[in-house]
Amino acid sequence: MPTEIILPKVDMDMATGRISKWLVAEGATVKQGDPIFEIETDKAAMEVEAPASGTLGNIIAHEGADVPVGNPVAWIYAAGEAVAAPLKKETVQAATQAAEASPVTQAAVSVERTAQTSGDIRATPLAKRLAREGGIDLSHVKGSGPHGRIVSADIEDAIAARSTKSTVQDIVPVANATEHDARTRAYFEPGSFEELPHDSMRKTIARRLLEAKQTIPHFYVSADCELDALMAAREAINASAPKGADGKPLYKLSVNDFVIKALAVALMRVPDANVTWTENAMLKHKHADVGVAVSIPGGLITPIVRKAELKSLSAISNEMKDLASRARNRKLKPEEYQGGSTAVSNLGMFGVKNFQAIVNPPHATILAVGAGEQRAVVKNGQLSVATVMTVTFSTDHRAVDGALGAELLQAFKSLIENPVGMLV
């Protein structure tokens, strides 16, 4: 679907703008971020950048003409897209947003892919008209007609589904983004800040987490876990690690590797918590696919350790090292970060004691892990010192109720405090 270029609001009290100069000719190839036209205000001329890469076409606002803010001025067509009659604004914007590369988008992405082939959407004229009238974004609709064609019944379903489910478009007022941004910018002295346009990862994180926090009823359970047995086991295991040809040990387990394994085994012990919420049914997973949040420059990504309950600690440890290193280089394949039923977010290395994470759909839970630190603990009326780590489960209350979340937490704590349980 072509990307719309709109006339931006570059001045606070501006209702219309005038394009003083097109810097790119119709039919020319542009890259996202390239300056494409100059806009004239009473103070200065400003360059406007291409919102996408492709071929510039369908220029409808010519030099010198006054255009209302927010109106389309031209479109950018991706390779293979036919230059067509301009589409309605909302449809184009929503589709553009959906089509962005999305490192942490999971279930939603696969649905979109089945409905789209090389950016074109196959839909009947009636379906297109009903979508237009009903404000349905065709890129979110899966076609049930021949060749995956979207037919009117699919739009009727989408309209019916929308009334029961809040959608991304409802949450993010994209159409007003420019105006909203200008208001925000106005709080700050011009020149007192540097403006860094969002990349697609930032936009996806913003969209996904906003959607998750606003649509998933979160519930939190926390516990302190004593780590002394685990630390001892870890030391013993690492000390006995065989050495490879290069003289280095074949594995070196981290506390986080134990956390991944313990979480996977805990989910096997409390299988009702190993689920995904859908509107019509609970998806009860057979294996524990554990996502691990990895901080990378510019954002984060959550690669998945599949069937972690079946893997040895050393296998998990080596797999995580590989996934994390490829994540940092943005070399992960979509199937390596999509799916899973839970995730681990560990901020212990920053000395964080305790925090609550946001559930990342299609997961039903996420475990926030704090630092292991020596704390004074009371046992049998005696004060003593132990290494303690505070963990917090966030659960999707639609799928995992409070008692079930507590049961999962209890199972996890028991495994962490008695790590031999993970070996069986």
Added chain:
Amino acid sequence: MNSAVRELTYSQAIQEAMAIALESDPRVFLMGEDIGVYGGAFQVTGDLVERFGSERVIDMPISELGGAGLAVGAAMTGMRPIFEFQFSDFATLAMEQIVNQAAKMRFMLGGEVSVPLVMRFPAGSGTGAAAQHSQSLEAWLAHVPGLKVIQPATPHDAKGLLLAAVQDPDPVMIFEHKLLYKVKGPVPEGHYTVPIGKAEIRRMGRDATIVATSIMVQKSLEAAEILQTEGIDVEIVDLRTIRPIDRETVINSVKKTTRLLCVYEAVKTLGIGAEISAMVAESEAFDYLDAPIMRLGGADSPIPYNPELEKSVVPQVPDIVAGIRNLVQGRR
């Protein structure tokens, strides 16, 4: 006028229409090859020569071009000829008179003259008459402004449209499917007309529209019965006139059902179904389409002599059933 209704065959209905025309209008006469004593190649004129005499039921020599020229001339001078071709395939011999003379005279003579000529063409396949006697050439004539082209699908319409054609001031070409001649149906007695240029909805339906012509109307009705058992409700538009087309009936039906299948026996390529498809695609019905417009027509082939092959090159009931099933896929 007697409004009693009896069952007549399609050919009896045509014969009755011609008899009524001969009785009621002294300008009417019939001409054609073997239409007198022999009663016509398909026995449509029957005993009319005995009832009205050989002055008004004229056997003509085997020269379609010469005969057509006489008929056009007679019509221009105030007569109302009804001209029978033995086979519609022989229209090719008379094209000069039909296309360059009959269709043009009114326009080229500033409306001073009209050509109230009726031509009857036994058409279509299914009789084992092979490639030169089985064609459906109606689209050839429908391409010519100045002609009216009709394809009655029932005995009722065959009579009513023929009587309307006799009254019409312009040349009217009537294509009669040979397999319909023996089909029976209710036909009112006496004089009545069916309007030229008006389609008829033969069956109301919700899920898809079939626009059919001639014998394909009957086949579509049979297909609709099968589809009904699968919960697919088909609307069938009998086009009846292919020039001028009843745009309104077709477009309203498609707007209602959202799907269109055109079914016709003539070669699919460049046939009447192509015209109907394009007309709908260009109309306001476009935004109501929930499936691509489809056509079922004859193969790009001469009609074979072998009876099985002959059937295989024109649409049959199972083809129509399959075509509609495909069209409604994804429907709820």
